[in-house]
Amino acid sequence: LESRMSSEHIVKSFDDELKQLSQMVAQMGGLAEAQLQAAIEALVARDAEQAARVVQSDARIDQLERQISNQTIRMLALRQPMAQDLRQIVAALKISSDIERIGDYAANVAKRAIALTQSPPMRPVGGIARMGRLVQQIIKDTLDAFSENDADKAVAAWKRDQEVDDMYNSLFRELLTYMMEDPRNIGPSTHLMFIAKNIERIGDHATNVAEIIHFLVRGEDITEARPKSDKTSFTVVNAPEDKA
Amino acid sequence: LESRMSSEHIVKSFDDELKQLSQMVAQMGGLAEAQLQAAIEALVARDAEQAARVVQSDARIDQLERQISNQTIRMLALRQPMAQDLRQIVAALKISSDIERIGDYAANVAKRAIALTQSPPMRPVGGIARMGRLVQQIIKDTLDAFSENDADKAVAAWKRDQEVDDMYNSLFRELLTYMMEDPRNIGPSTHLMFIAKNIERIGDHATNVAEIIHFLVRGEDITEARPKSDKTSFTVVNAPEDKA
Numbered sequence: 001l002e003s004r005m006s007s008e009h010i011v012k013s014f015d016d017e018l019k020q021l022s023q024m025v026a027q028m029g030g031l032a033e034a035q036l037q038a039a040i041e042a043l044v045a046r047d048a049e050q051a052a053r054v055v056q057s058d059a060r061i062d063q064l065e066r067q068i069s070n071q072t073i074r075m076l077a078l079r080q081p082m083a084q085d086l087r088q089i090v091a092a093l094k095i096s097s098d099i100e101r102i103g104d105y106a107a108n109v110a111k112r113a114i115a116l117t118q119s120p121p122m123r124p125v126g127g128i129a130r131m132g133r134l135v136q137q138i139i140k141d142t143l144d145a146f147s148e149n150d151a152d153k154a155v156a157a158w159k160r161d162q163e164v165d166d167m168y169n170s171l172f173r174e175l176l177t178y179m180m181e182d183p184r185n186i187g188p189s190t191h192l193m194f195i196a197k198n199i200e201r202i203g204d205h206a207t208n209v210a211e212i213i214h215f216l217v218r219g220e221d222i223t224e225a226r227p228k229s230d231k232t233s234f235t236v237v238n239a240p241e242d243k244a
Numbered sequence: 245l246e247s248r249m250s251s252e253h254i255v256k257s258f259d260d261e262l263k264q265l266s267q268m269v270a271q272m273g274g275l276a277e278a279q280l281q282a283a284i285e286a287l288v289a290r291d292a293e294q295a296a297r298v299v300q301s302d303a304r305i306d307q308l309e310r311q312i313s314n315q316t317i318r319m320l321a322l323r324q325p326m327a328q329d330l331r332q333i334v335a336a337l338k339i340s341s342d343i344e345r346i347g348d349y350a351a352n353v354a355k356r357a358i359a360l361t362q363s364p365p366m367r368p369v370g371g372i373a374r375m376g377r378l379v380q381q382i383i384k385d386t387l388d389a390f391s392e393n394d395a396d397k398a399v400a401a402w403k404r405d406q407e408v409d410d411m412y413n414s415l416f417r418e419l420l421t422y423m424m425e426d427p428r429n430i431g432p433s434t435h436l437m438f439i440a441k442n443i444e445r446i447g448d449h450a451t452n453v454a455e456i457i458h459f460l461v462r463g464e465d466i467t468e469a470r471p472k473s474d475k476t477s478f479t480v481v482n483a484p485e486d487k488a
Contacts, residue, residue, distance in 0.1 A: 073334055090317055090337070111478055112477050115478050179434075190434075234358065235431075
């Protein structure tokens with residue numbers, strides 16, 4: 001009897017550890033989502049101080065990633081989990097790595113938002129903010145899918161990345177036009193291009209997370225073709241003069 | 245006796261599996277290094293066919309990552325490794341994730357090299373090629389450090405990323421100048437900026453790998469401050485007209 005009780009105690013405590021691990025991942029994801037939101041707000045409001053706070057706060061996300069990594073290694077070593085538990089731990093490790101990148105990209109958006117306060121406002125900022133809010137929603141839905149073990153919700157979030165790519169492609173062309181119209185637009189437009197690219201990559205990492213969740217819940221990959229399509233890498237751009 | 249022999253048999257076979265896992269990681273890294281080299285060569289030679297082969301070959305790297313991921317999960321489940329063996333398996337998983345990103349960035353360099361064959365040659369391509377070769381060398385040294393369990397070699401490779409960032413910062417400014425001089429340069433310069441950024445990020449992932457190797461061999465993080473410094477995110481750029 002004593003042995004069974006002790007074994008039950010271990011089982012319960014392992015479930016607690018798994019739950020705690022998931023909470024750390026959810027917390028890290030929530031922070032990354034908030035960082036993106038704050039970076040976009042700082043960009044729109046031309047608020048260098050808020051942007052600087054975003055840059056500083058990235059350290060907290062990096063710290064959480066290290067904690068999750070240490071926790072997973074500890075659980076693998078001490079608990080020697082099997083099957084689904086093991087997959088869950090490895091998924092937490094992989095998801096935290098994607099979220100860490102999302103945090104990096106959000107911090108880079110904030111850095112560029114600081115630089116952009118030094119030049120006049122640019123109209124495409126509005127489109128970038130819309131794209132940022134869409135990606136933020138995708139992150140949120142993906143994190144909900146993770147917390148609820150909901151593969152369908154993960155697929156739905158994953159599919160919306162196509163909209164992000166479409167917005168990115170059209171923003172890219174708009175920014176090129178601005179650059180060609182007036183050389184004074186080149187500096188700020190370059191920052192906005194990299195900001196748009198950062199947000200597009202955040203979307204990619206969110207779809208990675210959605211794929212990991214789907215595999216975790218269903219035991220198989222998402223079978224539909226990945227919606228990924230940054231067409232701008234293939235874009236051949238000619239200055240207006242060349243079109244004549 | 246039979247039991248001891250069988251236990252020795254299991255131990256040997258686990259070492260074989262660990263060795264095989266390391267070889268898969270080294271093979272994947274070698275492929276990514278070759279992809280970067282081929283992409284840079286295609287860019288310099290304006291060879292759209294070679295560039296297209298690089299884009300296609302990225303699937304092989306993605307496939308290897310999935311194999312490594314499956315292999316690590318299998319080893320964790322069946323072998324329930326402890327301590328150093330466990331750290332080695334988790335390191336293989338993390339390194340393969342960084343190498344997968346390196347492959348993605350190399351493929352994106354190749355995609356943009358295809359687009360660039362449609363516009364006249366640009367002088368900054370030479371500087372980008374030098375930066376690409378430096379990053380390729382850093383990847384090679386990092387992979388050597390991995391194969392030889394050499395933490396000092398990993399630190400040496402890690403330090404050289406500072407040179408990459410310096411080259412990136414100066415290329416970025418050079419490309420801005422080209423864009424401002426003539427609007428026909430804007431399209432190709434934009435591709436070259438993203439190519440330079442891709443290579444800079446490849447350097448970042450190589451330093452990540454170096455950090456993982458250092459932790460694996462020494463059991464502690466690299467203590468020196470990370471040399472990371474993409475100054476261009478903070479760059480305030482004004483067109484020549486504004487400087488007057």
